[in-house]
Amino acid sequence: MSAFELSSAADVLAGRSPASVEVRGWVARKHTVGGLVFVQLRDGTGYVQVSARKGASDAAYEGARSSTKESAVVVRGEVKDDRRAPGGKEISAKEFVVVSRAESWPITKTAAKSAGFLFDKRRLSIRGPKAIAAMKIRAEVVGATFDYFRENGFHLISAPSFVQAAVEGGSTLFSVDYFGKQANLSQSAQFYEEAALPALQKVWIFQPAFRAEKSKTAKHLTEFWMIEAEQAFAEQPENMKLQEGLLSKMVERVLANRQAELKTLGRTLKQPPLPFPRISYDEALSTAGKLGFPFEWGDDLPTEAERAISLTQDSPFFVTDYPLSARSFYHMTYPDRPKVTKSADLIAPEGVGELATGGQRIHDYHELMQRIQSQDLPTESFAWYLELRKYGMPPHSGFGIGVERSTRWIAGLKHIRSASLFPRTLSRISP
RNA sequence: GGCGACGUAGCUCAGCGUGGUAGAGCAAUUGGCUGUUAACCAAUUGGUCGUCGGUUCGAGUCCGACCGUCGCCGCCA
Numbered sequence: 402m403s404a405f406e407l408s409s410a411a412d413v414l415a416g417r418s419p420a421s422v423e424v425r426g427w428v429a430r431k432h433t434v435g436g437l438v439f440v441q442l443r444d445g446t447g448y449v450q451v452s453a454r455k456g457a458s459d460a461a462y463e464g465a466r467s468s469t470k471e472s473a474v475v476v477r478g479e480v481k482d483d484r485r486a487p488g489g490k491e492i493s494a495k496e497f498v499v500v501s502r503a504e505s506w507p508i509t510k511t512a513a514k515s516a517g518f519l520f521d522k523r524r525l526s527i528r529g530p531k532a533i534a535a536m537k538i539r540a541e542v543v544g545a546t547f548d549y550f551r552e553n554g555f556h557l558i559s560a561p562s563f564v565q566a567a568v569e570g571g572s573t574l575f576s577v578d579y580f581g582k583q584a585n586l587s588q589s590a591q592f593y594e595e596a597a598l599p600a601l602q603k604v605w606i607f608q609p610a611f612r613a614e615k616s617k618t619a620k621h622l623t624e625f626w627m628i629e630a631e632q633a634f635a636e637q638p639e640n641m642k643l644q645e646g647l648l649s650k651m652v653e654r655v656l657a658n659r660q661a662e663l664k665t666l667g668r669t670l671k672q673p674p675l676p677f678p679r680i681s682y683d684e685a686l687s688t689a690g691k692l693g694f695p696f697e698w699g700d701d702l703p704t705e706a707e708r709a710i711s712l713t714q715d716s717p718f719f720v721t722d723y724p725l726s727a728r729s730f731y732h733m734t735y736p737d738r739p740k741v742t743k744s745a746d747l748i749a750p751e752g753v754g755e756l757a758t759g760g761q762r763i764h765d766y767h768e769l770m771q772r773i774q775s776q777d778l779p780t781e782s783f784a785w786y787l788e789l790r791k792y793g794m795p796p797h798s799g800f801g802i803g804v805e806r807s808t809r810w811i812a813g814l815k816h817i818r819s820a821s822l823f824p825r826t827l828s829r830i831s832p
Numbered sequence: 833g834g835c836g837a838c839g840u841a842g843c844u845c846a847g848c849g850u851g852g853u854a855g856a857g858c859a860a861u862u863g864g865c866u867g868u869u870a871a872c873c874a875a876u877u878g879g880u881c882g883u884c885g886g887u888u889c890g891a892g893u894c895c896g897a898c899c900g901u902c903g904c905c906g907c908c909a
Contacts (some may be wrong), residue, residue: 432868439868454866485867509859510870511844517901518843573907589909614907615833631839704905746909755909803909819908828901 405477405495405565411446413480414488423477424449424492428468428503428527438465440497442476443528447661450491451476457493464497471503471528472780523823524832534662535819538655539808545654546607546628549647555630556601560593561606562586566782573613575623586611589801592786594631595762598797605630610801617827619816620754622805624825630800636742637761640798641719644747644757645677646809648717655811668813673716677747681722685710699740701727708752717756717810721745730776731769731786733761747802749810756807759800766790 406420410426426444436455441448453465468474478494508526512518519526526532550557557623563577563584574585590606597604610627630643644677652672653739655663663670680688686698689706692713696703702720711718723744725734732742744760764768769790773780780787805820820823823832 419905430869432871433865434868434871435865435867437866439871441869450869452867456866483867485869505860506840507859509843511858512842513870514844608870610909612908616905616907618904618906618908621908625909629909701907724844758909801909806909 403445409446410442410449413449413492414447414490418492419740420480421473421478422480422492424451425475428470428472428474429528431468431470436462438462439463439792440474440476441466442474442492449488450705451478451494451497452485452486452491453494453497457662458495459492460588461497464499464507465494467502468497468499469503470506471525472499473501473503474499487792494803507781508788509787520818520824520829530665534659534665534820535808535812536754536815536822537662538666538812539804539820540556541655541659542651542811543607543804545651546647548654549650550605550630553603553643553646555603555605555632556596556597558597558601558604558606560587560590562611563611563770566592566786567610575611575613578715588612589627590629591631591799591801594629594799595786595794595797596789598631598633598795599661599793602633603630607804615827619832620806620809622817622824622826625817625821627801627828628804629799629801630798633797634795635798636796637721637745637759637798640759640761640800641721641745641747642676642677644759644800645717645719647802648677648747648756649673649675651807652811663812666812666814668811670813671810677716678714678720679745680710680719680720682720682724682741683722685709685720688713688784699724699726707754711748711750711752711754714748714750717747717749719747728760730772730778731762733763743798747800753808753810754806757800757802759798761796761798764790764794764796 405421405423406419408422408424410424412418413422413424424442424444426442429443429448430441431438436454440451442451453461455462468583475498476492476494478492481491481493482489483491493572507522508529527744565584571627573588576583576585590608594604594606606629608627609624611624613623614621632640652670656670656672685702686696686824688710689696692709694703694706696706696707722741725732725740725742728742728744732744735741735743742760746755747757748754748782749756763772766787769787773783805817808820811818814820818826
């Protein structure tokens with residue numbers, strides 16, 4: 402008898418394994434038919450069917466029969482072609498060892514219909530094929546991001562999560578006790594990136610952001626991973642190129658490496674052509690009005706208007722030149738249009754909504770000071786941010802893009818919580 | 833924060849209009865079946881009807897408050 406060599410589900414199905422294999426994994430599904438047991442074994446690479454036959458190998462048969470759904474098992478056997486097996490190959494078991502027997506599995510096929518239950522049991526339900534596909538796509542998106550920034554000469558930095566100043570509105574901060582002082586959890590690393598620019602010129606960051614927005618929608622998490630980048634000597638047009646290049650790279654990599662996962666999720670994804678369309682805020686205002694979703698100049702793009710416009714697009718697109726009234730204080734305005742910012746949102750098609758927000762920052766000390774004062778913001782909170790403008794701050798721009806939002810769009814997920822292993826939302830902080 | 837739904841078995845739901853101490857499917861357990869793909873067939877097990885209070889001889893059902901979940905909006909990545 403030949404020795405069993407360690408292999409994986411994916412290698413067995415692809416025909417890359419030796420004839421006698423050992424595979425380690427979990428029982429994803431089990432059927433018994435008389436003296437035959439079929440087990441769909443799952444490992445980190447995929448699924449493969451194992452059959453155990455009474456009479457052929459009674460020990461393997463007994464092992465397989467006594468296994469339960471989600472038990473951890475080690476299987477040794479012969480790889481055989483069989484048209485009746487999913488994928489056309491199966492492992493005919495000689496040995497079937499239950500390493501860790503699972504109790505009665507709570508995720509049943511009716512439970513799969515209940516999003517609330519699945520997320521209550523998220524620590525277990527993440528073993529399902531759709532959750533696995535979403536996580537593999539997310540990992541591909543993150544991997545593409547690391548490569549993209551390295552290829553473009555950006556330095557990865559890190560920034561604190563305990564902060565004092567708010568980058569976005571102050572009402573959306575989570576506060577924590579910091580040895581008797583109040584600290585907040587960071588909403589964005591943007592200010593730290595700006596500080597790093599004179600040292601590194603092109604920087605990016607990958608870390609969690611915390612937003613205490615009481616948003617109960619399919620696109621909000623209270624804790625999410627954000628990709629942010631900031632470039633010195635780069636103005637807004639260059640900033641948009643960087644963003645579309647990144648999203649494009651994410652899609653390219655997922656299309657290249659995650660076809661099976663896209664199929665599992667029922668997602669049809671196409672490579673969007675570059676450059677992405679640029680629609681000015683004023684155009685968006687007019688288009689939304691024509692589509693029956695009017696709003697006032699100066700307001701942020703309402704969700705209905707954004708969705709209506711996005712349904713007219715078949716690739717991601719930018720909405721540019723937002724009014725200052727809809728933007729944070731640090732946004733730079735056009736010299737001849739003081740109420741219009743050099744900024745843009747990157748919006749996904751199909752009604753998915755905002756993926757990224759970016760813009761050019763004010764680099765002049767007096768202009769920024771004036772802006773802070775005119776908006777009645779506490780100057781002392783932004784003292785160090787302001788001070789950066791005293792020591793050689795060139796024109797610069799940057800953006801932030803949500804990892805889970807990008808994954809949600811690319812993977813075609815209905816809700817952003819499916820793009821997170823353990824999502825944090827308004828009503829969910831466990832498990 | 834606003835508007836709207838919904839809480840009955842481990843899960844999905846029916847029952848509530850016309851009040852009289854709960855029912856199905858799935859899951860689980862046991863048995864049967866030597867090619868299953870959401871397997872199938874049979875039997876068994878399983879419920880302080882979200883919580884508290886009110887009306888009533890009697891409340892899963894009617895009324896009130898509270899708690900929780902979900903959806904859409906505002907806000908945003």
